[in-house]
Every structure is written in C-alpha cells, then in structure tokens.
Amino acid sequence: MDTHPNLRINPHRFRQDFLALAAIGATPAGGVDRPTFSPAHLQARAWFARQVKEAGLELRVDGAGNHSAFLGCAGPGAPVLLLGSHLDSVPNGGRFDGALGVLAALEALRVVKEAGLSLKCSLEAIDFTDEEGTLFGLLGSRLLVGALEPHHLAHPRGGRAAFETGLQRAGLSEAGLLSARRDPAGLAGYLELHIEQSSRLQQAGASIGVVTVIVGIGSYRLTFIGQADHAGTTPLAERRDAGLGAAAFTLAARQLVLDSFPGCVVNVGSQRFHPGSFNIVPGRVELDLEFRAADLDTLHGLEAALLELAAAESARWELGLEALRLGLHPPAEMSPLARQAVFQAAAGLELAAVPLSSGAGHDAQSLAPLCPAGMFFIPSTGGSHSPRELAFWDDCLNGANLLLQAALRLAS
Ligand code: GLV
Ligand code: MN
Ligand code: MN
Numbered sequence: 001m002d003t004h005p006n007l008r009i010n011p012h013r014f015r016q017d018f019l020a021l022a023a024i025g026a027t028p029a030g031g032v033d034r035p036t037f038s039p040a041h042l043q044a045r046a047w048f049a050r051q052v053k054e055a056g057l058e059l060r061v062d063g064a065g066n067h068s069a070f071l072g073c074a075g076p077g078a079p080v081l082l083l084g085s086h087l088d089s090v091p092n093g094g095r096f097d098g099a100l101g102v103l104a105a106l107e108a109l110r111v112v113k114e115a116g117l118s119l120k121c122s123l124e125a126i127d128f129t130d131e132e133g134t135l136f137g138l139l140g141s142r143l144l145v146g147a148l149e150p151h152h153l154a155h156p157r158g159g160r161a162a163f164e165t166g167l168q169r170a171g172l173s174e175a176g177l178l179s180a181r182r183d184p185a186g187l188a189g190y191l192e193l194h195i196e197q198s199s200r201l202q203q204a205g206a207s208i209g210v211v212t213v214i215v216g217i218g219s220y221r222l223t224f225i226g227q228a229d230h231a232g233t234t235p236l237a238e239r240r241d242a243g244l245g246a247a248a249f250t251l252a253a254r255q256l257v258l259d260s261f262p263g264c265v266v267n268v269g270s271q272r273f274h275p276g277s278f279n280i281v282p283g284r285v286e287l288d289l290e291f292r293a294a295d296l297d298t299l300h301g302l303e304a305a306l307l308e309l310a311a312a313e314s315a316r317w318e319l320g321l322e323a324l325r326l327g328l329h330p331p332a333e334m335s336p337l338a339r340q341a342v343f344q345a346a347a348g349l350e351l352a353a354v355p356l357s358s359g360a361g362h363d364a365q366s367l368a369p370l371c372p373a374g375m376f377f378i379p380s381t382g383g384s385h386s387p388r389e390l391a392f393w394d395d396c397l398n399g400a401n402l403l404l405q406a407a408l409r410l411a412s
Helices: 011-022 039-054 099-115 139-144 150-154 160-169 174-180 200-204 242-260 296-316 336-348 363-367 393-411
Strands: 058-061 067-071 080-085 122-127 187-195 208-214 216-225 265-274 284-293 320-329 353-358 373-378
Touching: 011 039, 011 099, 011 393, 039 058, 039 067, 039 099, 039 122, 067 080, 067 099, 080 099, 080 363, 080 393, 099 122, 099 187, 099 393, 139 174, 139 363, 150 174, 160 174, 187 336, 187 363, 187 393, 200 208, 200 353, 208 336, 208 363, 208 393, 216 242, 216 296, 242 265, 242 284, 242 296, 284 296, 296 320, 336 353, 336 373, 336 393, 353 373, 363 373, 373 393
Parallel strands: 080 122, 080 187, 187 373, 208 353
Antiparallel strands: 058 067, 067 122, 208 373, 216 284, 216 320, 265 284
16 A cells, blocks of 8 residues: 655645635734634635635535535545535634644645545545534534434524524525535545644644544523612612622532533633613523533533532522523544554654544544544644634644645545
C-alpha cells in the first residue's frame, strides 16, 4: 500500500486561504463574528464555494446546507472519506475554531487532485452547518447521520424565530433538512483537525493531541417564575423574585459539580429578566444552562442532579419552574482505526503526538456512531470562543500536513 508519505500541502496557498477567510466577519479585537447564517457566515460560505470551484473540485450542497468539495479519486461507487469542520463561529469568536479544519481539508483535496492520486476512497472536504449552536448545535452533522427527527427541530437552542429566519436566509427549508441523511455504507470515515482550545498540549510540549473521547453536552432552558411587583413598595420578605431563584441556582450548580461531579463542567451562559426594569421585581427569568461530562451515565446523573437542584431552589424562593431540554449530545469515543492512522502519520512527520480527551463538542461526535471518526488537535493558546484564541502558524501547517497524511493512510 503506497501512502504517499512525501506529499505535503501548499503552505503559501493555505496561508492565503486562512487570511482571506479570517477577513470575513473580522472583529476589531482580532477575531471573527460569524454566527450561523449571519451575513458574514453566508459570505464565508460563498467564499468557500468559490474556492472549491476554482480548484476544479465538485461543489456539493445538501438539504442541511452542509457544503463540500468532492474529489472522485476512487472508482465509481467507492465510499467517501470526509474531512472537515465548520465555518460558523460563536458570537465574537476566534479565527481558528472550525475554520482551520475546513481549510486544511480543502487544501488536502487540492493536493491529492494535483498529484493525480488514485485511492480506495473518494475524498470530501465538508463545512458542517451550525456546529456552534447559534441555531441548534451540530445541526449539519447530526442531520447527515440521521440523528434528528422532525420533532427534535421543535425547540432549537437559539429559538424558533431565529431558526426559521436563518433557514430562510440560507435558502433552506425545514422539510429539506432531513434529506441530508446519508447511507452509512457510503462513508469510509471522518477526520477533523482542530485547535486544542486549551493549554494541555503546550504544557506537555507535544505537537499533536489525538482525541480519545469527545465530551457529552446537555443544554436546557430553565424558566424561574415569580411575580412582577413594585421594587420600592413590596417588602423584601413578600417578594417572589425570579432573579433570586436564577442566581441561587447558578451558584449552587457550580458547587454541585465541584462537590459531586469531578471532571464535569456546568455553565449558565445567558439569563433574561422579564419584564426587565430597574424598578420591577423580576417576574420571570429564563436561564440558558449547559453541562458536560465524558461518559453517558455521568451526563445523565448530572442532568438529573441539576434538575433536582433547580426544583429545590425554585421551591426555596417560592417560584414556579419550567425546564425545557434543548439538546443532549452523547459523548463519543473516537475510532481506534482513525486514531492509529493519526498516530502513524504523526510519526511519519516526526510530530510528537499524545492521546487527549476533548472538552469541546465537535462534529466528529455526530459522525462517530456511523463510521470510523477521528480527530486531532494542534496546540493553541489564549483560550477559545473569544478573539484571544491563537495558534502558531507552524502548528497549523503541521496540522494540515497531518490531516493530509492521515487521510492518505485511511484512504489507501
Ligand atoms: C463547541 O465549540 C462547543 O464545545 O461548544
Ligand atoms: Mn469548533
Ligand atoms: Mn467552538
């Protein structure tokens, strides 16, 4: 089996792509703002589609708006190896999260095309719709694997109105989304390059983190319901203040995880007070809750404990409570086959690679139940989901070459 160990990406072209994409939705702080189907995100998608056509690759778009470059480098009917990530960002996010993986995938296909290789699988560089959850979370990848039914679409994380408007702006329809489902027989696997978004690789002095498991993520909208009242004339003891329930829950949820769920995390990312005024006791507070755990039993245990806590705090403050589950992405083990290919390719490139878990969610976790899915990290610094996110360019190049080499191993 010839795995073409000397093939490399074109560093100049890769850099040009990175800079061009980072300019779309660029923020003054040095990041990007490209929430799903925002004008900047649509512009980034159009840019990607142009690059695909200019490279002489086939542009494919499915009913979920996933769009990809396809290279038929194997015989007709051969399965396809997907390489990719996402072009959307969180609000006021960084330039590397998702974008790097899509660009490296595109560049890998160009190089394989230019080399005229014939492989056992065709290759597809894919940009998944709404990985970050502006509308839904892992939307495109979960539709591709058939993990979503119409009833799942009833309560998008970002609300129905944003979901409907977003689909409309992208020229997609809710009915058409489900057509993105693929036959697993046609999928040889999935590989994703991503920045680490943490500092473990830097601390370990390693160049590559080969992902073992991707964390499971649950999200809820909790609504604490009290009674709006005059903020000056209602005695403190007589108030049913929904804000107090939300605040008490937020603090207690952190303590619960610290005390009883080691290795897990919880986040209250947003709260909305209604009616929302200086001089009105908050009558209702909506709270956006997310929690993460690396195995399914713990994720379910954490979910139950947080719901119990919310009920206890609402009772303590004499409030009503509504809890709406908005998503539960199970944790996912990465495939041993894909991990081995990445480790072997890293050895071939003389890159020090270590196994690592992922505390961030990624499209690879959607693909994992369906086909051999793997992902790896390059070191990054400055955190992530913020404009401070940064990766050194040499590491980006290493990552792109590793994606190419690992893909060649899997496809040969
Ligand atoms: C995706 O980036 C997530 O982990 O929220
Ligand atoms: Mn990402
Ligand atoms: Mn992200």
